[in-house]
Amino acid sequence: GAVVSQHPSRVICKSGTSVKIECRSLDFQATTMFWYRQFPKQSLMLMATSNEGSKATYEQGVEKDKFLINHASLTLSTLTVTSAHPEDSSFYICSARADVTLHFGNGTRLTVT
Amino acid sequence: GDSVTQMEGPVTLSEEAFLTINCTYTATGYPSLFWYVQYPGEGLQLLLKATKADDKGSNKGFEATYRKETTSFHLEKGSVQVSDSAVYFCALSSQGGKLIFGQGTELSVKP
Numbered sequence: 001g002a003v004v005s006q007h008p009s010r011v012i013c014k015s016g017t018s019v020k021i022e023c024r025s026l027d028f029q030a031t032t033m034f035w036y037r038q039f040p041k042q043s044l045m046l047m048a049t050s051n052e053g054s055k056a057t058y059e060q061g062v063e064k065d066k067f068l069i070n071h072a073s074l075t076l077s078t079l080t081v082t083s084a085h086p087e088d089s090s091f092y093i094c095s096a097r098a099d100v101t102l103h104f105g106n107g108t109r110l111t112v113t
Numbered sequence: 114g115d116s117v118t119q120m121e122g123p124v125t126l127s128e129e130a131f132l133t134i135n136c137t138y139t140a141t142g143y144p145s146l147f148w149y150v151q152y153p154g155e156g157l158q159l160l161l162k163a164t165k166a167d168d169k170g171s172n173k174g175f176e177a178t179y180r181k182e183t184t185s186f187h188l189e190k191g192s193v194q195v196s197d198s199a200v201y202f203c204a205l206s207s208q209g210g211k212l213i214f215g216q217g218t219e220l221s222v223k224p
Contacts, residue, residue, distance in 0.1 A: 006156065032210060043202065043216045044157075049209065093156050095212070100145050100164060102212050106156040 002028050002098035006105025013084055013112055021079045021108045023094030029074035030096035035067075038091040038107075050077040084112040115140045115207045119215035122200075126193055126222050134188040134218045136177075136203035144205040146170075146179050146186040147212070151200045160188075160201070198222045 003026040013019050023033055031052045036044040048069050049057040056069035066088075068080040077096075081088055093107040120135040138146065145164045149157040161170030166181035175190045186203060203215040 034211065041219075043214045046211055049211065095157075097210055100206065101147070101159055101162060102206075102210075103159065104149070104157040107154075109154070 002096070002101070002103045004094065004096050004103045004105040006094050006108055008108060009106060010109045011111070013110070015085055015112055016083055018080055018082045019084055019110060021081075021092055021094070021110075023077045023079070023096070023105055025075045025096045025098075025103075028096075028098045030077075030098070031074060033071060033077040033094055033096045034102065035069060035077075035079050036093045036095065038093060040091075044093065047079075081110065084110070086112045088112050115144070115205060115213050117203050117205055117213055117215035119201075119203050119218050122217070122219040124218060124220050126220070128195055128222055128224050129192045130222075132188070132190040132193045132197075132220070134201055134203075134220070136186045136188065136215060138184050138186065138203075138205050140184075140205055140207070143181075144207065146177070147204045147206070148175070148177055148186070148188050149202045149204060149214075151202065151217070153199075157202065193220070193222045195222045195224050 005024045007022045033050040035047045047062045050069045050071040052071045058064045071077040089112045095102045095104045116139045147162045148160040150160045161172040163170040163179035169178045177188045200217045204212045
């Protein structure tokens with residue numbers, strides 16, 4: 001089946017630094033990937049839609065200059081959290097579409113100290 | 114806009130009990146419907162799906178039927194196990210391929 005790999009699974013960084021999270025579709029090509037954020041005990045909030053070869057589409061209220069998304073190939077999208085602050089600490093999950101189904105990575109737990 | 118509403122959790126059951134997690138939706142058009150499961154500290158795994166009215170999705174003993182007349186997609190399992198303890202998300206596919214999620218229902222199965 002379709003596999004989405006996300007890396008790293010956990011990252012701890014200092015306030016003010018930037019962190020890059022990678023999302024790869026391992027056995028299929030994905031022109032579109034999605035980035036979600038999940039707070040403890042809550043549902044997933046769609047942050048942005050990543051489109052291969054073009055700019056990402058951000059949901060209302062998501063700062064595009066803070067959450068930089070690059071989708072340089074059909075199998076890789078990256079999310080960079082710039083100038084991270086403690087309030088950016090969260091669980092970030094990417095997903096990619098294969099047919100009508102979205103497949104999810106295992107998520108990245110970001111902790112900003 | 115499109116939305117999904119799930120029954121609130123947590124749901125606590127004894128092993129081998131019958132499980133129902135209610136899910137209703139509001140959508141324009143005819144979305145596909147999904148149930149995803151999230152184990153602690155992990156991402157989401159697709160549990161089952163249905164792409165049109167009256168379709169029944171099934172996997173690992175779980176079932177859900179796409180009911181257009183009641184706009185529902187309730188998740189059921191006849192006999193739960195401790196290993197089924199997780200958070201379950203109902204979702205629908207919205208315009209542009211986005212998934213709209215319900216708030217999630219935590220299931221805890223006790224031995």
